[in-house]
Amino acid sequence: MEMIAFLINGTFVFATALIFAALGGLITERAGVINLGLEGFMVSGAFTAGVVTYYAEQAGMAGAAPWIGFLAAPIFTLLFALLHAIASVRFKANQVISGIVVNMLAASSTFFFVKLLFDGAAETPLLQNVFSKVSIPVLSELPFVGVAFFSLYPVTYIAIALAIIIYFIMYRTPLGLRLRAVGEHPGSADTAGVRVNRLRFLAVLAGGMIASLGGATVTLTMNSSFTFHTISGQGFIALAAVIFGRWHPIGAFGAALFFGVAQAVKDQIQVIEAAKHIPNEIFYLLPYVLTLVVLIFTSKKSSSPAALGVPYEPGKR
């Protein structure tokens, strides 16, 4: 029982970064723009959080430093999001390649900056102030649920709240209606008076900024520094979560949790006595194979936004 509570806790810890990134990807893709740049946005966010928090520490901000780093991440990442938006929305570039460019450029430039800023070092200095888990008074004392749900990083609560907010915006507000219309059938949206490319542009920016929070989360909850490998593949897993979650905020949230649980389980099983003789690789395989199995048994027809990947040009036949 205790172990399950701990497993749930671990799931949230792992999933938080993925939730942010997946939500960012979701917003972009619902507007009709493929977001293969999630990895790059996460890198940028992780980098910014590492660097800014470090300098905030140097300036004596102490406990406020990680918050400053966290909030700085989307601001800096705006640069990369702009790149994706300008190329794929304004200039109708292939959205896949534009995302790949974001990944390549974010990775190379942030590593380069780290070397410049920290005298050739391969990582930012170790942060002294990062997020620590907060125990919500009273609730965290409860048996089981206390450990499982009420003793988490503050950013985890933010991620959960964000998923709900985005759900609300997407399905209950005019903005959401327009956003979905733009991704489904931009021609209709345009003739109904919605500025399609402007909305897509903003969606790409917003998506990039939100995804960057995922990167910042990795730096500020797990790594305490930023290095070459801080983000290696999480962005793609987040993209998979968007698709797995059928482009729905709650679905993507659930998919991110699923990956989280698969990761958390992997460690837990390894330390069980009975599992000693199973090759470790089987556990490493687990999250990925499990995902495929679940997809095989749940898949229905594709539910991607109909205009995903198609640049909108009013004059085009």
Place this chain on the structure above:
Amino acid sequence: MTAQHDIVLELKGLTKRFPGIVANDSIDLQLRKGEILALLGENGAGKSTLMNMVFGLYQPDEGEIWINGQPVSMDTPSKAIELGIGMVHQHFKLVPPFTVTENIVLGMETKKGLALDLKSSVQRIQELSDRYNLNIKPHAVVDTISVGMQQRVEIMKILYRGADILIFDEPTAVLTPQEITELLAILKGLAAEGKSIIIITHKLKEIMEIADRCTVIRRGKVIDTLQVATASPEALAERMVGRNVSLHVDKEPATPGERLVEVKDLHVKDASGQDMLRGVSFDIRAGEIVGIAGVDGNGQSELIEALTGMMKVDSGSIRMNGAEMANLSPRVVSESGVGHIPQDRHKHGLVLDFTVSENSVLKSYYNSPMSKLGILQENNIRKEAERFIESYDIRTPGTEVLARSLSGGNQQKIIIAREIEANPKFLIAAQPTRGLDVGAISFVHKQLIAERDAGKAVLLVSFELDEILDVADRILVIFNGQIVGETTPSATNEQKLGLMMAGKLGGESSNG
């Protein structure tokens, strides 16, 4: 001359160029308050382009747009909407997974606090629906409603936005006769209320029925503007193409031969498991054209797809020359001599990003002489395309341009050439003239009749009663997945057919 203040929309010297073509060449046009103005012109004459500029979708290269006596710059549709212009496009602009209400309020939402307030919108839509007799279901998902309802939703979108200048681009091309009648009535009502309307249509009858004036466009230029009351359909057609066209289909009586196609008790379910065909039986003889009349959505598409192997048959049989054809693959069906002019030329009939030559061999590319040992024979393919272009008068810059770049009429000609030249025993033509101008229509009809006269079995599926009555030798009426009656053109008329299609009147069954 009408007084200046009566002109709500004026176009002065509008010019629009596309690569290699001047789509609109210095067009002048006036729309008066409360009138219905028809725009008439061949396929590719530039009608849609002109209206798209008025609605802000395209930007003119030259010229000015004046609204209520003021020059305006129409840079986006939202600007047009703001200025009281509404447009129903040739291809519907609806978001399929959204509800009717969501589609209507999109871009003009009402809010309650931060949230979308659909409830009050539904109320308003209901009111408008009642007032204009649009009969709209606000909560239905657009994906699932009939084309006619979609058309009315488009109209509702305009009304909801309070537009005064209404533009309709071929609104009747996809409607049934009943729906057309209803629509025309609605338009008249709107004009009577003082709204000003421009309607594009290829159907002269409709122009005669509702338009006050008709502006004729040929190759991007305004040729003339006529008072409809004093003009004849023949005159309009003549102005449009620049020569005499016969509006009648000339054909000899059929001389049916042996029974070629036999369909027995056909049952088909769609993807969601719903019964779409429920025991359809009929047969077609060599040398006759059988028309299938019916309202869209009563099983026509499923019937065609089942006959061509594109859809699974649940039970029943399809025999051609006695051989069973049900549930064979499309490839085998076509190889057995079934030609198919599909209903949706963009979705099925053509690979739009293939060249004209590649599209010419879409069904024969894999066989000698188009390919040998798995390798395409480019020379033969090109020659085939050249042959089609020559004998079907396809207007294209060459064989190696993309099909996408041709006008709708010419795209259709590629398909017709391909399907007829394959020399099928059985030709299925679904909506073969949808969206075509009168010249093109008469061309297609001639081809169908020529096929019949060459001893082929022809199945013509159409929502156009005119077409069915003019071209078919025998008429089957489909309703709710069943053949509910059979008749001949001489034994019926539009009214009777219309009633049968609505399931209200049985036909005289000659061979049950």
Place this chain on the structure above:
Amino acid sequence: KNKETDPAAGGSAPKSDLKVGLVTDLGSVNDKSFNQSAWEGLQKLRDEKGVSVKYMEPKKDAEIIPNLNQFVKGGYDLTWATGFTMMDPVKQIAGENPNAKLAIIDAEVKAPNVASVLFQEHEGSFLVGVIAGLTTKTNKLGFVGGLELPVIKRFEVGFRAGVEAVNPEAAKNLKVIYTADFSRVDKGKSAASTIYEGGADIIFHASGMTGNGVFNEAKERKQRGENVWVIGVDMDQSLTFGDDITLTSMIKRVDNAVIEISKQLEGDKFPAGKTTYMGLKENGVDIAPTSKKNVAPEVLEKVEEFRTKIINGEITVPSE
């Protein structure tokens, strides 16, 4: 930036004609681990002897050989390669260039012009195992490894033997997780979290940068008042992560090995074709000099006892 590789830039430094190059393992000379240690050794050599030194950091496996060639064909007197991934490339280059001298760390290459250096990690790990076994309050311990490779296995096995020698019960409760990665801090943190949650209070890691996660987890728990420790690896990690969570570290003196062997270039004593074993005896492995901060004096005494026994050969530490 390590741009000043030319001793002349230093001004007053002594002058030597020797040129020594270093090709790092996939990673970087700033990895706070053995690549860095090797480079520091070379820098010391430059400062002391005026030798020209330079490094290259391959980013892919396929780049290793061209990088080695850059030095070998560029006329360097000695080319260092750090890490077991370099074994085959070094062997190949040594064969193709019989006149070039190469040296490799963490792998054995049998070639007449290659000096190999192997560290006896299991011996050092044994000592930290003793510390862990005697320090644990819960009698539960943990080990976090990177990839499950023979080198890393040596750490685990040596550690286990050390614990076993002083605290058999804790050895039975040793939880082991391999993260399959040397650079994913988050995986290290998750692994550590699982182990600590299971009741262990000390974790020894041999997982490169992944181990940072072990420290991060320990730090977080320490702040919540849990009494947990980490035993670092390769370098004295208390200098990086603080001695409030670092119990001790098993250090590998790669720098010493690099300096010693490079020096032997002069006077033709270069141990070509030989394998140098760097164990406790050779000062190749050791516990961090700062250990007395956190480790009880009587425990350190025990450590010294075992050290002597290992050096004497009374105890042979298993390595696999």
Place this chain on the structure above:
Amino acid sequence: MAKLKSFINVFKQESIWISIISIFLGLLIGAIVMLVGGYEPILAYQSMIEKIVGNPYDIGETIRSIMPLILTGLAVAIAFRGGMFNIGVEGQIVMGSIGALLVGHFLELPPILHTLFAIVVGAIFGGLWGMLVAWLKTSRGINEVVTCIMLNWSALYISHIVVRMFMMEEGTARSKLIQDSASIEMPFLIQWFDGARIHWGFIITMLLLVGYSFYMNKTKWGYELRAVGSSKHAAHYAGISVNKTIHRTFFISGMMGGLVGTFEILGVFKYLAIAPTTSGLGFDGIAVALLGMNTAIGILLAAALFGALMYGSQGMSFGADVPGEVIRMVVSIIIFFAAAPGMLRVLFQLRRSTRRKEVSARGNDSVSH
């Protein structure tokens, strides 16, 4: 004659100029970045060029590093043309290397036969891994992007299991070696290139490049692939089996990936190492394919540019101490401009003023499809 003309016309095309300007801008921005960082761009580019073409060895190694990029470029391109996105080349590479390794290590066969068999098996392993994606797509409707991402990681860990269970070389982190009879080294060329690891994969890759173009444009299977890629519905109507085409396409695509792994095993490494991540070549292939506009010649040029710059970056860090990241930045900037030609056109028009307005306006439209 007509062929020659069309070849010349290629160079009159705007896209060629777009590419040249993109490369120029990429290098320029790279230089600015270096200046800002306190490095010497001229020295850096000098060292880079020297590293790329400085001596036979480096020329050979540059070629060697271009080869896999061509193959992964082709793998991605063939799927793209079929309307699918193969972001699973990474995994297909791994599977290919497993196949080649198993055959290369365990079987005893005469030299040429051994090599051929290993290549075929490696290609088939990659192909089947690719086809798994296709099968999950057609039979279960699972989006290939997710499948690919999952299968990449799965392949990696499967390679760990295979190596560890069946052929771990004692005391190392890699498999045992393949036998010499399976090697695809080209000793005469290796000698020629002063030891650079040139192998028969070079010839095969070139043949595949030509084969790709031929397959795509001149065969009925290529016709079917393109038809399915542009319109599944029209392809179905035309009697083309859409699912079969998807399977075939992913199989071929996966084979290309598999061959990358095969060649790395048989020609470059001789063993498979236990690595924490996949090679990244598959992801680079996406950029190569799209930069090369999915055409054979484009892929060749893009891979050459990409591979040469990456290989040359090592020279930059050796000769001018510039971190290799700068070159990756340069490459991504080049791709960025090349992928959004509209951007350059905007800059272009500004500079050329109104003089040739009409020409550029036409150019503008002709690529808008």
